[in-house]
Amino acid sequence: MAANILLVEDEPGIQELLKLNLGQAGHQVTAAEDAEGALRYLKTTLPDVILLDWMLPGMSGIDLCRRLRADKRYQPVPIIMLTARGEEQDRVTGLDTGADDYITKPFSPRELVARIRAVLRRRAPQMTEEPVEMAGLRLDPTSHRVSANGKPIDLGPTEFRLLHFFMTHPERVYSRSQLLDQVWGDDVFVEERTVDVHIRRLRLALEASAHDGMVQTVRGAGYRFSVQR
Amino acid sequence: MAANILLVEDEPGIQELLKLNLGQAGHQVTAAEDAEGALRYLKTTLPDVILLDWMLPGMSGIDLCRRLRADKRYQPVPIIMLTARGEEQDRVTGLDTGADDYITKPFSPRELVARIRAVLRRRAPQMTEEPVEMAGLRLDPTSHRVSANGKPIDLGPTEFRLLHFFMTHPERVYSRSQLLDQVWGDDVFVEERTVDVHIRRLRLALEASAHDGMVQTVRGAGYRFSVQR
């Protein structure tokens, strides 16, 4: 889960510290001292995450955040705001302007790393709210409906999420533990074998409408959702 | 996902309980009663995970944790702290000193096992494998598929790994023991002749799609994967 990170922080000490810590966590860090520097960098490179200090000389972090969010090009880049203690009320403003997370100084490097991982994960699987359709199978996240060639299919919540994940990540094997992370959430502690059972339930539901064979077992590796074969 | 675990816990009852539970989960557990014992063990062996009790006689768990984190050699080993209820505020300290996770007693064995799995997974390098293709033979690690000129080939896990290794290291002879190291893992104890058998199985699978002759025997040396006949 290594990532390119743009750090916008004017205080040299903190900047160094963060670069060190994030570097150790396997991330690539580029630092900018102010909003202008950040924008200059962004013209050429799109980082995976932006760490944005609230207090900056010149254009403030919040303004930069707002500006980035207004720009289509930077829409998908997660932004984490760094705020000092006592600026708590800023949190609302911060999240309001489009930051994905915020963290209050002083914070432990661990926590920051964890939050970075969290926003990356949140963004990573592009499980959009868009309807997905393939091979006559249609899943609409908004209305929470699944249908095969027009005929509705009944799915429980878990099977629904499972199918949604599969349809947005087809043709690729996922291990049970990956599926637990992605579909159940990585803070849920259930047996890996539970996945098997839900796979079966999903298969049963799909079979009923002649969509069998799409959920495939890859022995020793996991499961794959596929239109082929 | 079996792992070598170093358990640092002074209370015999809990120690026994954990050894039992983790053992059942397929892990290898070594226990130390105090920081000194742990350090002694670490001099010779590097575990996959360290479970560290907060309260220890002599050097406290937190000090040991800090000390380990300061030592380059132990940097990559995940540490999970075991804390008693009511030491909640220690959490921050714990994570601050470099623990990867913490768990509050009393906890269910299941939860502990899950957290161990989580830290292991988090550390595991996310190797994004590129598809390999040569002479009409295509192997895609992500979808875990092999095909010859479009036609799918069925391979068991071992044959898949074997072919993957061969395709990423073509035109070169590997001895049986090298192949065991690379494909089976260097901690596996199997007869060298086992390689022969899997070579044969791989050949059979490839023959079926007219890709015979690619796995070549080099008498007295080993095997080679080659496009040339």
Next chain:
DNA sequence: CGCCAAAGTGACAGCTTTGTTACAAGCCGA
């Protein structure tokens, strides 16, 4: 040609992984 070591082959028992079913606990709306 005859011998010996190396490699090929087929069978198989044991083991691991996965499928399937049943069941109890939890949740939620009626």
Next chain:
DNA sequence: TCGGCTTGTAACAAAGCTGTCACTTTGGCG
């Protein structure tokens, strides 16, 4: 609170993989 779903787990069955062995074939060499 009562039923009907959903969920997680356990237990057992089925299927597939693996490692090893015994036996055969091949290749090299005197």
